[in-house]
Amino acid sequence: xxxxxxxxxxxxxxxxxxxxxxxxxxxxxxxxxxxxxxxxxxxxxxxxxxxxxxxxxxxxxxxxxxxxxxxxxxxxxxxxxxxxxxxxxxxxxxxxxxxxxxxxxxxxxxxxxxxxxxxxxxxxxxxxxxxxxxxxxxxxxxxxxxxxxxxxxxxxxxxxxxxxxxxxxxxxxxxxxxxxxxxxxxxxxxxxxxxxxxxxxxxxxxxxxxxxxxxxxxxxxxxxxxxxxxxxxxxxxxxxxxxxxxxxxxxxxxxxxxxxxxxxxxxxxxxxxxxxxxxxxxxxxxxxxxxxxxxxxxxxxxxxxxxxxxxxxxxxxxxxxxxxxxxxxxxxxxxxxxxxxxxxxxxxxxxxxxxxxxxxxxxxxxxxxxxxxxxxxxxxxxxxxxxxxxxxxxxxxxxxxxxxxxxxxxxxxxxxxxxxxxxxxxxxxxxxxxxxxxxxxxxxxxxxxxxxxxxxxxxxxxxxxxxxxxxxxxxxxxxxxxxxxxxxxxxxxxxxxx
Amino acid sequence: xxxxxxxxxxxxxxxxxxxxxxxxxxxxxxxxxxxxxxxxxxxxxxxxxxxxxxxxxxxxxxxxxxxxxxxxxxxxxxxxxxxxxxxxxxxxxxxxxxxxxxxxxxxxxxxxxxxxxxxxxxxxxxxxxxxxxxxxxxxxxxxxxxxxxxxxxxxxxxxxxxxxxxxxxxxxxxxxxxxxxxxxxxxxxxxxxxxxxxxxxxxxxxxxxxxxxxxxxxxxxxxxxxxxxxxxxxxxxxxxxxxxxxxxxxxxxxxxxxxxxxxxxxxxxxxxxxxxxxxxxxxxxxxxxxxxxxxxxxxxxxxxxxxxxxxxxxxxxxxxxxxxxxxxxxxxxxxxxxxxxxxxxxxxxxxxxxxxxxxxxxxxxxxxxxxxxxxxxxxxxxxxxxxxxxxxxxxxxxxxxxxxxxxxxxxxxxxxxxxxxxxxxxxxxxxxxxxxxxxxxxxxxxxxxxxxxxxxxxxxxxxxxxxxxxxxxxxxxxxxxxxxxxxxxxxxxxxxxx
Numbered sequence: 001x002x003x004x005x006x007x008x009x010x011x012x013x014x015x016x017x018x019x020x021x022x023x024x025x026x027x028x029x030x031x032x033x034x035x036x037x038x039x040x041x042x043x044x045x046x047x048x049x050x051x052x053x054x055x056x057x058x059x060x061x062x063x064x065x066x067x068x069x070x071x072x073x074x075x076x077x078x079x080x081x082x083x084x085x086x087x088x089x090x091x092x093x094x095x096x097x098x099x100x101x102x103x104x105x106x107x108x109x110x111x112x113x114x115x116x117x118x119x120x121x122x123x124x125x126x127x128x129x130x131x132x133x134x135x136x137x138x139x140x141x142x143x144x145x146x147x148x149x150x151x152x153x154x155x156x157x158x159x160x161x162x163x164x165x166x167x168x169x170x171x172x173x174x175x176x177x178x179x180x181x182x183x184x185x186x187x188x189x190x191x192x193x194x195x196x197x198x199x200x201x202x203x204x205x206x207x208x209x210x211x212x213x214x215x216x217x218x219x220x221x222x223x224x225x226x227x228x229x230x231x232x233x234x235x236x237x238x239x240x241x242x243x244x245x246x247x248x249x250x251x252x253x254x255x256x257x258x259x260x261x262x263x264x265x266x267x268x269x270x271x272x273x274x275x276x277x278x279x280x281x282x283x284x285x286x287x288x289x290x291x292x293x294x295x296x297x298x299x300x301x302x303x304x305x306x307x308x309x310x311x312x313x314x315x316x317x318x319x320x321x322x323x324x325x326x327x328x329x330x331x332x333x334x335x336x337x338x339x340x341x342x343x344x345x346x347x348x349x350x351x352x353x354x355x356x357x358x359x360x361x362x363x364x365x366x367x368x369x370x371x372x373x374x375x376x377x378x379x380x381x382x383x384x385x386x387x388x389x390x391x392x393x394x395x396x397x398x399x400x401x402x403x404x405x406x407x408x409x410x411x412x413x414x415x416x417x418x419x420x421x422x423x424x425x426x427x428x429x430x431x432x433x434x435x436x437x438x439x440x441x442x443x444x445x446x447x448x449x450x451x452x453x454x455x456x457x458x459x460x461x462x463x464x465x466x467x468x469x470x471x472x473x474x475x476x477x478x479x480x481x482x483x484x485x486x487x488x489x490x491x492x493x494x495x496x497x498x
Numbered sequence: 499x500x501x502x503x504x505x506x507x508x509x510x511x512x513x514x515x516x517x518x519x520x521x522x523x524x525x526x527x528x529x530x531x532x533x534x535x536x537x538x539x540x541x542x543x544x545x546x547x548x549x550x551x552x553x554x555x556x557x558x559x560x561x562x563x564x565x566x567x568x569x570x571x572x573x574x575x576x577x578x579x580x581x582x583x584x585x586x587x588x589x590x591x592x593x594x595x596x597x598x599x600x601x602x603x604x605x606x607x608x609x610x611x612x613x614x615x616x617x618x619x620x621x622x623x624x625x626x627x628x629x630x631x632x633x634x635x636x637x638x639x640x641x642x643x644x645x646x647x648x649x650x651x652x653x654x655x656x657x658x659x660x661x662x663x664x665x666x667x668x669x670x671x672x673x674x675x676x677x678x679x680x681x682x683x684x685x686x687x688x689x690x691x692x693x694x695x696x697x698x699x700x701x702x703x704x705x706x707x708x709x710x711x712x713x714x715x716x717x718x719x720x721x722x723x724x725x726x727x728x729x730x731x732x733x734x735x736x737x738x739x740x741x742x743x744x745x746x747x748x749x750x751x752x753x754x755x756x757x758x759x760x761x762x763x764x765x766x767x768x769x770x771x772x773x774x775x776x777x778x779x780x781x782x783x784x785x786x787x788x789x790x791x792x793x794x795x796x797x798x799x800x801x802x803x804x805x806x807x808x809x810x811x812x813x814x815x816x817x818x819x820x821x822x823x824x825x826x827x828x829x830x831x832x833x834x835x836x837x838x839x840x841x842x843x844x845x846x847x848x849x850x851x852x853x854x855x856x857x858x859x860x861x862x863x864x865x866x867x868x869x870x871x872x873x874x875x876x877x878x879x880x881x882x883x884x885x886x887x888x889x890x891x892x893x894x895x896x897x898x899x900x901x902x903x904x905x906x907x908x909x910x911x912x913x914x915x916x917x918x919x920x921x922x923x924x925x926x927x928x929x930x931x932x933x934x935x936x937x938x939x940x941x942x943x944x945x946x947x948x949x950x951x952x953x954x955x956x957x958x959x960x961x962x963x964x965x966x967x968x969x970x971x972x973x974x975x976x977x978x979x980x981x982x983x984x985x986x987x988x989x990x991x992x993x994x995x996x
Contacts, residue, residue: 017545021519028522036721037740040778044736047515051549223534238542242535280538 002073005082008064011055012081016280018052020238027244029111030230042108049104050097056085057093065089077278080464084282091158094143103136107410114408115231123379123397130407131375134368137412141369152369155413159289160420162468165366168416171423171481172359178485182492183352186340189496193339197332200324202254210254210320211247211261217313218299219451220245220265224272232405233260233347235267235296240279243271254321255337256348259300266299267292269451273459283463289414291467293421294428295458301351301422302429302487303442303450307334312445338495342390344399346418352492353390355422360385361404361415369412424471426484428458431475500571503580506562509553510579514778516550518736525742527609528728540606547602548595554583555591563587575776578962582780589656592641601634605908612906613729621877621895628905629873632866635910639867650867653911657787658918660966663864666914669921669979670857676983680990681850684838687994691837695830698822700752708752708818709745709759715811716797717949718743718763722770730845730903731758733765733794738777741769752819753835754846757798764797765790767949771957781961787912789965791919792926793956799849799920800927800985801940801948805832810943836993840888842897844916850990851888853920858883859902859913867910922969924982926956929973 025045033041055061068074068082092100110129117126141154149157153164215227220243230246237243245264249257270286278284286292303309310317310330318325325333340352349357364381367373373381382401387393394400406414432438432453441449457474471479492498523543531539553559566572566580590598608627615624639652647655651662713725718741728744735741743762747755768784776782784790801807808815808828816823823831838850847855862879865871871879880899885891892898904912930936930951939947955972969977990996 013541013545014549017542017549018519020539020542021516021523021546024522024526025519028526032724032726034720034722034724034740037736040737040739041518043511043778044515044518047511048519051512051515222532224532226530226532228530238535239538241538242532280541 002068002071002078004064004067004071005074005078008061008068008082008085011058011061011064012085012281015052015055016282016284018048018055022048022052023236023238025108027236029108030234031228031246038109038112042105045108046101046105050101053092053097053100056089057097061085061089062093077281077283077464080283081281084463088282091144095140096143099136099139103140103410106132106136110408110410111405114402114405118231118398118402121396121398121402123402126402126408127375130378133407133410134375134412137410138369150370152366152413155369156416157413159411159414159417161288161466163290163416163420168362168420171419172355172362174481174485175355175359175419179352179355179488182489183340183342185498186352186492186496187342189498190339190341192496193335195336195339197324197328198255198336199252201251202321202324204249204251206320207249207254207257208247210317211249211257213316214258214313215245215261215265215268218262218265218303218447219269221272225268227261233264234405235264235271237268237271237285239284240272240274240276243268253348259304259337260347262304263296263300266296269299269454270295270459273451273455274462275460278462278464285463287458287461287463287465287470288467289417290420290424291458291470293418294424295454297422298425298429298454302425303438303447305334305338305351306439306442307331308439308442310334311443335495338491340492340496342392344386344392344394345403347403351422352488355419356389358415358419360389362419365412365415420479423481423484424467424479426487427471427475427480429487430483432457500566500569500576502562502565502569503572503576506559506566506580506583509556509559509562510583510779513550513553514780514782516546516553520546520550521734521736523606525734527606528732529726529744536607536610540603543606544599544603548599551590551595551598554587555595559583559587575779575781575962578781579779582961586780589642593638594641597634597637601638601908604630604634608906608908609903612900612903616729616896616900619894619896619900621900624900624906625873628876631905631908632873632910635908636867648868650864650911653867654914655911657909657912657915659786659964661788661914661918666860666918669917670853670860672979672983673853673857673917677850677853677986680987681838681840683996684850684990684994685840687996688837688839690994691833693834693837695822695826696753696834697750699749700819700822702747702749704818705747705752705755706745708815709747709755711814712756712811713743713759713763713766716760716763716801716945717767719770723766725759731762732903733762733769735766735769735783737782738770738772738774741766751846757802757835758845760802761794761798764794767797767952768793768957771949771953772960773958776960776962783961785956785959785961785963785968786965787915788918788922789956789968791916792922793952795920796923796927796952800923801936801945803832803836803849804937804940805829806937806940808832809941833993836989838990838994840890842884842890842892843901845901849920850986853917854887856913856917858887860917863910863913918977921979921982922965922977924985925969925973925978927985928981930955 022045025041029038029041065082065086069086074082106129110133113129114126117123137155138151141151145151145154150165156163156165156168212227216222224241225243225245228244228246229248231248233246233248235243235245245261245268247257247261247264270292274284307330310333314330314333338350340350342353343349346354346357360382363385364373364378367381368375378401379397383393432450436449436453438450441447458470461470468478520543523539523546527536527539563580563584567584572580604627608631611627612624615621635653636649639649643649643652648663654661654663654666710725714720722739723741723743726742726744727746729746731744731746733741733743743759743766745755745759745762768790772782805828808831812828812831836848838848840851841847844852844855858880861883862871862876865879866873876899877895881891930948934947934951936948939945956968959968966976
């Protein structure tokens with residue numbers, strides 16, 4: 001092995017351990033830590049982040065990375081590690097350490113401020129924190145942006161390399177042109193699907209047990225993973241042998257937890273399948289946010305909302321809730337879980353309206369970062385856009401601007417990846433269907449062919465190969481949102497018999 | 499503030515954050531982490547420990563600590579921090595960093611090896627790990643010991659400053675002289691207490707709920723604390739606003755979980771009551787292992803096993819388990835929870851036999867470290883001593899030498915603190931009874947006078963004052979095991995009407 005690379009790995013071991021510690025603190029804060037712990041714990045996370053920063057930007061790291069940048073004796077994985085570290089380091093070096101540290105401390109505290117604000121429907125209490133987050137984000141993007149790059153493009157690039165406002169503007173335009181008319185047709189026939197059977201009372205304990213079964217069924221390995229509860233479902237991991245997902249349960253809407261757990265399992269399986277020689281390195285995670293989201297949405301929607309998937313599984317759900325579901329047929333159930341109906345909550349949105357939720361956040365983020373919108377005015381802007389695009393209006397900020405955790409975590413520029421993820425998923429799913437009998441696998445009750453294919457084509461590469469390359473290798477072409485449009489059009493035309 | 503002390507605090511913030519991360523990883527490993535995570539997580543803990551080591555023994559820390567050693571402008575808390583750090587640093591500096599790191603990695607892995615070995619009753623699979631732990635412990639003590647100090651005394655001093663083999667030998671001798679004859683008398687009348695009502699089936703879910711209530715009742719604050727489940731109950735903390743206890747439940751022995759949770763709450767309350775200016779510093783924990791144990795045992799035994807305590811609480815327990823307990827009187831219940839009966843499991847032992855369990859471990863540890871006993875021969879030595887002192891013989895290693903987690907964590911020299919803790923508790927309890935009406939408080943159902951007194955006399959000082967000083971300040975005299983002997987004699991003479 002290249003001796004400089006070997007030395008680099010000694011540093012990486014330290015930074016990866018610090019990163020894992022921060023991940024664990026975050027997980028713990030979201031799932032378990034006592035209410036009053038946040039303030040003092042934030043100090044510790046702040047210190048660990050500062051140590052992570054120091055360990056990443058120290059002089060010896062810089063020398064090693066510079067020397068390794070064009071080394072020709074590196075494996076593909078090693079070259080990817082060097083590339084990733086160089087990018088991270090360049091980004092971090094531009095940020096003054098005190099500011100980075102201050103921001104990390106803020107981040108550690110802000111999610112609990114957000115959680116309380118959401119609980120109390122008190123947007124005002126979140127305003128000072130969110131203002132600081134926006135300020136930091138703008139300032140950091142200002143330090144880091146390339147010549148001529150806009151602040152928001154700088155942020156977008158963190159989550160999805162090469163996907164700019166320009167790309168996204170045209171992507172969302174296409175969705176508006178094709179999906180909005182489709183949604184209108186669907187809306188006219190919406191009364192044909194009555195979801196009231198799913199609005200009965202479904203015992204939370206049984207929901208939990210069924211969701212645990214579902215996670216395992218789609219391939220989440222409990223020998224290497226954990227399922228817990230949190231306000232907002234999420235996935236995190238310490239390495240490929242410790243992957244954690246959370247879920248959230250509603251008594252009168254079991255499909256919520258069901259599709260959340262399939263969604264998070266999709267993320268989780270990705271992390272579990274990253275190959276052993278990549279885990280615990282800087283390219284041990286997924287290729288990008290959008291690629292990660294493609295794996296969760298593919299599992300949740302293309303797989304999880306198909307009738308073929310439910311053929312072997314629905315009887316088990318009926319057994320779990322005999323009183324509520326014994327009289328409900330499989331095909332009616334499948335219509336219900338695919339009902340397209342404009343609503344207020346992104347994570348509960350159907351496939352058809354989902355991208356509009358994301359579009360609203362995208363437009364708001366752009367305005368927030370470009371300085372056209374003040375934090376104080378967010379609730380009004382939110383309401384106005386929901387009314388305009390989806391025809392619904394939040395009655396309070398809990399179901400409005402406070403619904404998502406992302407901004408409180410300092411993640412601005414992340415949301416668009418959710419829409420891209422859906423489009424990637426459709427492109428990948430189309431390729432998969434050319435190669436294996438997906439429906440046959442689902443009907444047989446054994447998803448291994450599907451998860452094996454995903455592992456082979458996507459998961460095992462972790463962050464070693466870029467999203468654009470993976471898409472090209474899988475589908476033989478660049479990112480093409482047409483697959484997504486076609487998928488939605490075909491699916492909802494059939495369901496609603498348009 | 500002394501500017502050197504201020505600079506020292508910047509270093510301390512780093513080391514405390516690293517320590518907290520290690521604590522959190524340990525907690526997570528014991529309570530939640532997936533089965534296959536241990537190996538890769540151990541690497542991370544190893545790296546964090548190495549970073550902790552580096553941050554503690556670096557040159558600037560040494561300079562600052564040397565300069566501050568005799569500084570006269572430090573507060574009592576500041577001086578205690580400097581003293582503690584100097585002691586830790588001196589101990590650590592003597593250990594070669596690679597060995598320290600190797601040991602930390604071993605520690606991180608070894609508890610899960612132990613847990614599996616215990617589960618499978620497979621001592622042999624634990625032997626190689628335990629051998630390494632013993633080797634490391636001996637080697638480290640060899641590096642660290644003072645002129646003429648024995649290896650085992652060096653280890654004892656880590657947990658209980660100033661308590662040597664000499665002190666412990668005479669302490670255990672006194673117990674043997676006084677308690678063994680008392681136990682013999684008790685044993686003759688043992689049939690008078692029938693605990694079969696507690697051997698019925700007690701629903702685990704209800705046990706959990708009642709134990710949660712009990713923890714809060716004795717003063718554990720769930721705003722600043724967490725109760726979870728693990729193989730062996732324990733207490734840990736990140737700071738005084740995040741204290742964590744665990745419990746373990748047995749269907750046919752509810753008193754086990756009940757007294758474990760009171761015990762761990764005693765530890766937890768101690769940590770919660772450490773004053774805010776000490777938390778997140780090196781003296782933010784308790785004064786010593788024995789002092790910590792005194793707080794858990796005082797709560798568990800002196801308080802928790804008294805009839806006065808159960809007067810207001812027993813009706814609630816009867817309500818929780820009406821089928822099992824409706825016909826059982828308070829006084830009979832109180833006799834059952836105080837039944838003295840030689841058994842195999844330390845954590846389930848009654849007050850009278852408890853110290854004999856500790857004595858066995860003490861004798862074994864001495865032999866193990868002095869080289870008179872090989873790891874392979876532990877099960878035999880264990881059996882022989884249990885038969886000799888307690889008249890019982892383990893049928894397997896699960897209920898024998900594999901029962902305790904301590905050695906797998908690398909804690910050798912810790913066990914004696916359990917016996918000392920009981921003796922400290924009796925000395926402190928005696929002083930408390932001189933100053934407040936303890937029984938009155940217990941009968942009233944409000945334990946605040948008790949916990950306030952403990953906070954005032956013990957808890958708030960954290961690790962700032964030494965155990966010996968605390969004992970002197972509280973009782974006006976040095977450590978005196980007579981209080982413990984008198985307490986046990988009076989209590990069991992009454993219960994068994996001797």
